Amino acid sequence: MISRRNWIRYSGAGVAASFIPTSHASQGRVVVIGGGFAGASVARELRRLNNALSVSLIEANAIYTACPLSNMVVGGHRKISQQQFSYAALSADGVNVIHQPAVDVDPERHLVTLRDGNTLNYEKLILAPGIDLDWQALQGYDKTAAELLPHAWKAGPQTTLLRDQLRSMREGGLVVMSVPKSPYRCPPGPYERASLIAGYLKQNNPRAKVLILDSKDSFSKKPLFLSAWQSLYGDIIEWQGESDGATVTAVNAENRTVSTDFETVQADVANIIPPQKAGKIAHLAGVTDRSGWCPIEPVTFSSTLQPDVHVIGDAAIANAMPKSAFAANAQAKLCAVQVTRLLNGESPVHGKLINTCYSLVAPDYGISVAGVYQPGEKIWTEIDGAGGVSPADASRETRAVEAAYAQRWFDNLTTQVFA
Amino acid sequence: MLKARISVPARARQGEIMAVKTLISHPMETGFRRNSLGQAIPRDILTRFECRYNEKPVFTATLHPAVAANPFIAFHVRAQDSGKLEFIWTDQDDQVTRVTRELTVDPAA
Amino acid sequence: MIRTINRRNWLAGAGTLATLTVQPRLLAAVSEPVQSVLKRDFPTAEIQPGRVNIELPALAENGNSVRMKISVDSPMTPTDYVSFIQIIAQANPLPDVARFDLSHANGLAEVETRIRVSAEQDIVVVAGLSDGSLWSGSAHIVVTVAACLDALY
Amino acid sequence: MQATEPDPATAVSVQACYGCHARPGTEANGLVSFSARSALEITNKLKAYRSGELTSTVMNRISRGYSPAELESIAAHMAELTANEAPCSR
CATH class of the missing domain: 3.50.50.60 (FAD/NAD(P)-binding domain)
Incomplete structure (x- = not known):
């Protein structure tokens, strides 16, 4: 040949x-x-x-x-x-x-x-x-907003941006994560991330918290994550699902706020994982x-x-x-x-x-x-x-x-x- | 009494169209599922939701088992007069959950 | 285990709308479960396609909870308003999903809720106006249910 | 020794195994490698995972996705690739 x-x-x-x-x-x-x-x-x-x-x-x-x-x-x-x-x-x-x-x-x-x-x-x-991130899907979340509220869902500069924001976060600050409906890349990824952020905070910023605002009630390996969070991180991670009204409907990058159907949360660091498409x-x-x-x-x-x-x-x-x-x-x-x-x-x-x-x-x-x-x-x-x-x-x-x-x-x- | 969340402005201008969002904790058991022993799980659903504005119904919903657990219903109401918004859920056995919100309406600008 | 069942036989193509006119000669165009609901609820009226806008994901990985937004083109004045919006899911064990009764007091003919979708299908919405006219729209959805999630029905 | 042509479905399955396990001839940076294991050894191990006689992390769950006959074919092909190394020499 x-x-x-x-x-x-x-x-x-x-x-x-x-x-x-x-x-x-x-x-x-x-x-x-x-x-x-x-x-x-x-x-x-x-x-x-x-x-x-x-x-x-x-x-x-x-x-x-x-x-x-x-x-x-x-x-x-x-x-x-x-x-x-x-x-x-x-x-x-x-x-x-x-x-x-x-x-x-x-x-x-x-x-x-x-x-x-x-x-x-x-x-x-x-x-x-x-994947491409769907910049039309979440009100207030576009490419410019992602420079302030990283998605870090494509590894690279976004990953280190999120890491650096965590490192410079005020003591006792609140990290808010927004998780979309399925399908999206890496179904258990947001929960692994929350875990490793909590591990960092436990060592370096023990009064800080992670709040996960999830657009769904079930997720990959949920019982394993929930029990591990409790045993490793106590109350550092709080997870709220769709049934709690936690579906994120809008973000404001300048004010660093994340809004659900029922409330607006002031974040110190916000990791917004938006809906995705091919x-x-x-x-x-x-x-x-x-x-x-x-x-x-x-x-x-x-x-x-x-x-x-x-x-x-x-x-x-x-x-x-x-x-x-x-x-x-x-x-x-x-x-x-x-x-x-x-x-x-x-x-x-x-x-x-x-x-x-x-x-x-x-x-x-x-x-x-x-x-x-x-x-x-x-x-x-x-x-x-x-x-x-x-x-x-x-x-x-x-x-x-x-x-x-x-x-x-x-x-x-x-x-x-x-x- | 079930746990409910309501999102509605506390204050609005007359004529303003207000977004109203409601969420209530309820399994909405369909009656089609079976437990691990193969026995049918009986139906247990909310069948009706109503929003009353100063006693007058302004929005009602008839719910079937295909409404997802923890029913979420969002709609709009035009602000008219100050007063009371009532949110009333009724289950298949006529058990009622009622939540009230006060509303202040300012004159139109 | 994954389930997707194709029952889109009565409406071809996503987002397109067949005439849902409830007249004997046209009834064959819609699936039997939808026909029976329409015959029960609107035995005499004619349903026209149009005015109904539906926001529904085209693909859901969990049919247990699918967010759906419906709006109807209407000025919502005391003389011209939407009086009800009804959702029908033809491939569910029960086609009835929900009915919302509105009036001009709502100001905007728009409702949002979360529904259960047991299989790939067209979700049909019928809206009734204050003049007695009936309008309809539909949206196609593909559902895959992953094994790790709770049983749907 | 010349590798015999496995049936294509078996070849596909073995490639899936290399998602975790190092390919023959590569550095041992994967999980357990199959170097110097005979087809019989691999077959017995896979069947023991399948029956639950041997416990591991993911292997019990994965082996149950294949019939005993499929596991035998997979093991035979793996052993052959290991013995030959040439077909997967990077």
Whole structure:
């Protein structure tokens, strides 16, 4: 087999290059948009499965900042640099990494347009754009407001902004967190964050409090979180749900107030996690539905709305599978197999997937949820009898083991994807 | 008496349209669920909500099991005269929960 | 376990509105549960599409509580106002959800509540005006119920 | 030794395992690696997790998502990949 990675040579920004192929002779041309856990994984897996494939990864940022464990940065236990990865290993594997945003997709002509105006032709397009924050969804919360009331729901400068606000908060201050309705990225993430913030406050600002204003009554691992909060943090964390009237309806960034249907709370630090939707390029590609997310055929992750486009990771509607880094990676591996097979004219595989998700209530106190999933006719379903959360009565040793597993899980996954 | 939360202005100008929000703690048990032993859990719901403004009904709601637990109902009322806003929930056994708020109405500007 | 049941057969497409005219020849256009509610509550009147605006999430991960806002185009004057707003969920075990009775004293024909949605479906809203005319709207919703959450019905 | 082609569904399942466990040939930075374990050892362990005879954190919950036959195929393929290392050499 001849390596066809040379059909596109792109050696950095500003290099003029024509991405229009001269003919359709080149078989197996895949373009991936988005270099997170889903996109970087699928690009690398495609090359691993068939190094004759031409694989381009379009990702605006040269450095990726991973979300899992970023709450440990907020809590002061990790540096943001420990969350950061380059795409050098992907390039070394023969993935054409293009650090530019994709600005348009033409599914009819199978063309992706980059910011510099060049276009890429594809046989299969894999979209892994992750989430966009919905700046229209919450009154008073836009990009400017986020500079004062960080969301920190995309790891990076927002993460360190929230950490720094906590560090400079007045003694005895109130941290208010706003949590949206599902679906959103990382279902247990807000509660892990509240835990690690409480841990920081307990050490450094013991009279301070965390108030969680939640738009729902149930959340991932709720009983485990509630009991751990009580035993580790006493009354530092107060959680209010939808039934308490805690749905946040508006914020005021200048005054740092957060309003629910029934009251307005004065915060010292406010962490606003707004409603979310699939990343913008998914909307431009026409693969989102009215929900703002991307419907897919479960077996192959192919879009139900556009041909030859697959959607994986947080942007996809994977039903029972949560929007987690583990799920994104698992979907990517499966999607790579399916795309490889489809390009070879083979039928797709009916495969099962796993999700495992750890939450750190403290650096040495971890809890987990796991699930095994299978594709049904229309949706991904969880296999009954499998999966579930850590036992409620587990020992502190088990919690410590799970905390250690969380860190090793992160190291393993980031090694596979980026190292 | 159930626990209720009301959001309504204490003061308004005559003619002003006031937002009213109500929330009451109630399971709204549908009657369709079964417990862990497989026995049907009997229906237990609020069936009616009413808002009276100086004794006059201005908003009523008929509720069925498909209203979510801890019913939340928001609506509007036009401010007319100072007086009393009453919020009345009635369950399927005619048990009543009543909450009252005083309202001061200033003349229109 | 996850459930999504497709029962959007009677209304094609999200946000679009079929005529809900309650006349024998048109009744076939709406699903049987909605038909029975309409026949029971509005045996003679004609229902026109329009005037009813619904805010409902297109996708809910927990059908136990879905926030819904309904507004009806109306001046809400003593002679021209909305007298009621009724919500029907055709795929629920009971299609009746709630009915709100209003008058010009409300000033604004807008109500918000939280409902239970047991499956993917079109939620239908019928509004009655002071002149006796009936108007309707609908909104499509997909529901997935995650296993860790409480049983819905 | 030449790796035999596993059935595709098994290959997919094994890749999912590598979400936590280090791939053969990579540094041991994942959880328990399968180096030097035979197919039988892995099968027995997975079945013991499935039955609850052996307890762990997430493995009891995950193994119950597969039939005993699926676990056998997964174990066989894992052992083979470990023995060969080449197919996953990064």
